[in-house]
Amino acid sequence: MILGAHVSASGGLHNAIKNGEELHCDTIQIFLRNPNRWQAKPPTAAIIEKFRDAWTASPIGDVIVHDIHLSNLASPKTEVLEKSRQQFQEQMELAHVLDLRYIVTHLGAHLNEGEAFGLKQLGESFDFLFENVEAPDVTILLETTAGQGTNLGYCFEHLRDVIGMSKYPERFGVCLDTCHVFAAGYDLRTEADCETTFNRFDDIIGLTRLQAFHLNDAKSTYQSRVDRHEHIGDGNIGATAFAYILNDSRFAEVPLIIETPQMETMHETNLATLRKLKS
Ligand SMILES: [Zn+2]
Ligand SMILES: [Zn+2]
Incomplete structure (x- = not known):
């Protein structure tokens, strides 16, 4: 198994590698920039070099980027849409460099414009990015969501539709x-529930598309x-x-x-719990 955690990159991207190593991670996820701000200073050349050196010297494989919280590539509001695309472009460019x-x-x-509108807007955002950003090896991982408010992505069909409407499904x-x-x-409480859920995923999207998991238990209830x-x-x-x-x-x-919550103090415990579940 390839097990890891979302870790802090505060103080510089190289610190994320150190944090991952301390937890014996095979892989890590990071924010490339403050997830609650639109603007970000790019890392300096010195930080990029430190990151590269630390990563090369570590056993950590993939370093996965998580988009910022403000991002809404499906927004009906022009200003938010443009800011979302701009910051996403910057993240793709930095991911390419790194x-x-x-x-x-x-x-x-x-935002109440309807799901069909949002999905179309999102598909257009990605094609715009693929056509305007030089980052050919960066893959976009669409994340399944809980579907709070008017958030898209709470059913597998939404992800299938976005991939299907893009001119670049391979991305x-x-x-x-x-x-x-x-x-x-999508229930997961029993093995039979897991079978059903992953069979549905396979039927609708295809398991070959499944390229990362976020393993989190839920404080929220089913449905x-x-x-x-x-x-x-x-x-x-x-x-x-x-x-x-x-x-x-x-x-x-x-x-x-x-x-999982309290990453500074509880990641070690949660990773240990998972390692014990591996037979
Ligand atoms: Zn997420
Ligand atoms: Zn979540």
């Missing part, structure tokens, strides 16, 4: 967040459409789903990332 293969992003919110993969799909109404993460085994999903994913040979090469 040799990072994946950027995970949520599908955004249609997409999917990141499945266990907490989000559970809150959205609540609420996004609240919980420590592994302590939430409403429970340990069975995580044991299922960790021991399924179809997912042996897929990065598994925790985004």
